[in-house]
Amino acid sequence: MVKMKLSKTNPNTVNLIKSLTKQSSAQDAPIWKAVANELKRANRKTKQVNVYHIDKNTDADDTILVPTKVLGEGNITHNVTVAAFKFSKEAEDKITAAGGKCLAIDELMAENPKGSNVKIIK
Structure with a gap:
């Protein structure tokens, strides 16, 4: 088996990608593989x-995953x-002020191992 070299150098990002890929295989949950592939993409x-954009594309009580950064516009x-x-400070403040919750991707993965009822917004 040939291992592909990741283009990411941040060890936290590399570890998250590995965790997502492992979780995808262990739980037969393709959502985590899709997120890992998004994180592998070049930053540009x-x-x-x-x-x-989150407000426009969600309903109350939805759980969503953003494989990039959320901004406060x-x-x-x-x-x-x-x-x-990642979250900007302004985005995090607006989401929590509306009664929502902000999580890291690995926190969501721990809470919902199969990724059930999670929408990806990118």
Whole structure:
């Protein structure tokens, strides 16, 4: 078996990608493999997600995953659980003020090992 070299150099990112891939195999949950593949992409090819985009594409009590950074542009009008690679301070404040919750991707993976009822927004 040939191992592919990851282009990422941050050890936290590399470890998260490995954890997601392992979880995908262990739980037969393709969502974690999809997130790992998104994290492997070159930084210049990733798009950041604004709070208004989350508001527009979710309903109350949804759980979503953003494989990149969440930024604070716009407003959010309902509570959602958002797991992301990173949050800006403003985005985190707006999500929690609306009654939502902010998680790291590995925290969501621990809470929901199979990734059931999780939407990916990218």
